[in-house]
Amino acid sequence: xxxxxxxxxxxxxxxxxxxxxxxxxxxxxxxxxxxxxxxxxxxxxxxxxxxxxxxxxxxxxxxxxxxxxxxxxxxxxxxxxxxxxxxxxxxxxxxxxxxxxxxxxxxxxxxxxxxxxxxxxxxxxxxxxxxxxxxxxxxxxxxxxxxxxxxxxxxxxxxxxxxxxxxxxxxxxxxxxxxxxxxxxxxxxxxxxxxxxxxxxxxxxxxxxxxxxxxxxxxxxxxxxxxxxxxxxxxxxxxxxxxxxxxxxxxxxxxxxxxxxxxxxxxxxxxxxxxxxxxxxxxxxxxxxxxxxxxxxxxxxxxxxxxxxxxxxxxxxxxxxxxxxxxxxxxxxxxxxxxxxxxxxxxxxxxxxxxxx
Amino acid sequence: xxxxxxxxxxxxxxxxxxxxxxxxxxxxxxxxxxxxxxxxxxxxxxxxxxxxxxxxxxxxxxxxxxxxxxxxxxxxxxxxxxxxxxxxxxxxxxxxxxxxxxxxxxxxxxxxxxxxxxxxxxxxxxxxxxxxxxxxxxxxxxxxxxxxxxxxxxxxxxxxxxxxxxxxxxxxxxxxxxxxxxxxxxxxxxxxxxxxxxxxxxxxxxxxxxxxxxxxxxxxxxxxxxxxxxxxxxxxxxxxxxxxxxxxxxxxxxxxxxxxxxxxxxxxxxxxxxxxxxxxxxxxxxxxxxxxxxxxxxxxxxxxxxxxxxxxxxxxxxxxxxxxxxxxxxxxxxxxxxxxxxxxxxxxxxxxxxxxx
DNA sequence: ATATTTAACGAAAACGTTTTCGTGTTGACA
DNA sequence: TGTCAACACGAAAACGTTTTCGTTAAATAT
Numbered sequence: 001x002x003x004x005x006x007x008x009x010x011x012x013x014x015x016x017x018x019x020x021x022x023x024x025x026x027x028x029x030x031x032x033x034x035x036x037x038x039x040x041x042x043x044x045x046x047x048x049x050x051x052x053x054x055x056x057x058x059x060x061x062x063x064x065x066x067x068x069x070x071x072x073x074x075x076x077x078x079x080x081x082x083x084x085x086x087x088x089x090x091x092x093x094x095x096x097x098x099x100x101x102x103x104x105x106x107x108x109x110x111x112x113x114x115x116x117x118x119x120x121x122x123x124x125x126x127x128x129x130x131x132x133x134x135x136x137x138x139x140x141x142x143x144x145x146x147x148x149x150x151x152x153x154x155x156x157x158x159x160x161x162x163x164x165x166x167x168x169x170x171x172x173x174x175x176x177x178x179x180x181x182x183x184x185x186x187x188x189x190x191x192x193x194x195x196x197x198x199x200x201x202x203x204x205x206x207x208x209x210x211x212x213x214x215x216x217x218x219x220x221x222x223x224x225x226x227x228x229x230x231x232x233x234x235x236x237x238x239x240x241x242x243x244x245x246x247x248x249x250x251x252x253x254x255x256x257x258x259x260x261x262x263x264x265x266x267x268x269x270x271x272x273x274x275x276x277x278x279x280x281x282x283x284x285x286x287x288x289x290x291x292x293x294x295x296x297x298x299x300x301x302x303x304x305x306x307x308x309x310x311x312x313x314x315x316x317x318x319x320x321x322x323x324x325x326x327x328x329x330x331x332x333x334x335x336x337x338x339x340x341x342x343x344x345x346x347x348x349x350x351x352x353x354x355x356x357x
Numbered sequence: 358x359x360x361x362x363x364x365x366x367x368x369x370x371x372x373x374x375x376x377x378x379x380x381x382x383x384x385x386x387x388x389x390x391x392x393x394x395x396x397x398x399x400x401x402x403x404x405x406x407x408x409x410x411x412x413x414x415x416x417x418x419x420x421x422x423x424x425x426x427x428x429x430x431x432x433x434x435x436x437x438x439x440x441x442x443x444x445x446x447x448x449x450x451x452x453x454x455x456x457x458x459x460x461x462x463x464x465x466x467x468x469x470x471x472x473x474x475x476x477x478x479x480x481x482x483x484x485x486x487x488x489x490x491x492x493x494x495x496x497x498x499x500x501x502x503x504x505x506x507x508x509x510x511x512x513x514x515x516x517x518x519x520x521x522x523x524x525x526x527x528x529x530x531x532x533x534x535x536x537x538x539x540x541x542x543x544x545x546x547x548x549x550x551x552x553x554x555x556x557x558x559x560x561x562x563x564x565x566x567x568x569x570x571x572x573x574x575x576x577x578x579x580x581x582x583x584x585x586x587x588x589x590x591x592x593x594x595x596x597x598x599x600x601x602x603x604x605x606x607x608x609x610x611x612x613x614x615x616x617x618x619x620x621x622x623x624x625x626x627x628x629x630x631x632x633x634x635x636x637x638x639x640x641x642x643x644x645x646x647x648x649x650x651x652x653x654x655x656x657x658x659x660x661x662x663x664x665x666x667x668x669x670x671x672x673x674x675x676x677x678x679x680x681x682x683x684x685x686x687x688x689x690x691x692x693x694x695x696x697x698x699x700x701x702x703x704x705x706x707x708x709x710x711x712x713x714x
Numbered sequence: 715a716t717a718t719t720t721a722a723c724g725a726a727a728a729c730g731t732t733t734t735c736g737t738g739t740t741g742a743c744a
Numbered sequence: 745t746g747t748c749a750a751c752a753c754g755a756a757a758a759c760g761t762t763t764t765c766g767t768t769a770a771a772t773a774t
Contacts, residue, residue, distance in 0.1 A: 054760035
């Protein structure tokens, strides 16, 4: 019912000026002890809390960081958010999230909506459509307006900003090498179309690992799935394609899949074809999510440490924000001070479970 | 580099007043066509967008809604967020999310942080610890400060506000009846401790359905899991408990579990014990998430329609916000206008998959 | 007794908008 | 020639803070 109380109201009620109230509440020694006490007591009684919006306007910073991701119903992205929220909260920031839904336009709209004062900086992962279009002007535009960006996972060289990535290539190498060590002779790859950079890197890792192990890469041991927008029956299509793939390549005894879903689906299909896992076929996925942990058999995966990525991203962003702030306060604007952009690599780790020997 | 341009700067540059610029940009007919054109062209050139914070301060509303949930790495909660974000975005709102992490204190801190002007209203689901403590003063406090709240899923009678819940009781009834229809004679329940209301209701539904089917509820056919904070080895404990449960009740031929995890774990354990699903034992879970869809065999579940819950919650909240606004603008404050609090029930639906006959 | 410091407070600007209420300049009209 | 609209614009207040810079009165120093 009753709106939150303001300085002005307190001032009026106690018959002092707004400035006096403000100073008293911040324990300024300009104000006598008597009035300070009186004012603080009154403020406490009415549960006064300064209005954040007014503070934001005055300080020209919102203590809020914007997250912009392609999708939220996704284990990896939600762990990243959790990581961001954790350090943001600890360091006194709020997070506001926008979803691009893998759409270029929604990405732009969301950015413009948030860039007009609502936040101090962005943490984002690029949408698929944007990667396809290769149009990154909106990122550079907001950076030029003085708003720092940290990109994670799906990053791109065309934008100059801090980045946090997982070592996709090396993770893939590790996975494939593990399969090689486990005596797999014919290792297949199930991957996506190449325009999402992570898919490309993981594919590259697969190829490099094979070569390093003296095995030959064979193009028909690679299954490329078109992960476009056929949301509904996508699962069935996937199963059919994998089944066909396995049937035409009966020698396959090891599978590396670039994500969790492909991996568990591969296991499912394999089982339907009468293959025992891990005896007849070993499987390793990428991204350690719920599926991997609870599948039967549970899935050996390359863990991306999403939460850690989120935490690092948030630290990177807030560090930069606070550096800027310090810089502004300095009388001699020392240009040398500007921190270079950092590309932080989060190491992957293989989590061994039942799908490998 | 260059900060975003403001009205004042445009005004200075074009040698007119701030008011003129403001009016010109909103196509006021107070301003001549000439100057309007000139100003609009200039504004477009410099990509002027009004500052959201300033607008928020002036309008005393932020067009932002706060989401406060216990956990984000959770399929159900993330679908709810997706739903909220969808309608929020469509209706011109942003969302800012806070995580209570199931903690009472973090819930309060988050609420206080957001309630000081950052948002226009809350959509939240109560943390477990709060439910345990049964201390709801912070909810009522923020409501009394004029900030509307919509609660979803985990709601509570002690707080007067709009609520969106799933029909837990009826969903459980449906599930158990389905098992009965499928010729299950000994139906077990795997549930949680009772303090989370949804667990209690689902348990109650199980009991009612049994009674309605003329079957007797047997207390040792019910397994209560203590879902406290033993995050790490929780899974093993769970498997052990379920295994023990199944062994001491060999007659079980049907299982209703109050969540997805318990259901798939039950299937896993059952298989290890040599039971075929669904032939020897049929299983139904609650909450339709990734696990249900991709488990082998895939799991029959009661779908909660999380996204729909989110959408309805958002609509409820925004409706109320805009009703308030209209009310404020009215000269005669018509008290009768106040909308009663709504409790909206989302119907559940059984999604049949391979774990039932 | 006069000059100077100190204590305690208030006025006003600023952050970026929108909106209400002037105000001065036209042109038309009597 | 004088009156009155209409037109085009500007000044100022307001949203809720913080902070700088007065200003007054009392206390101290000379």
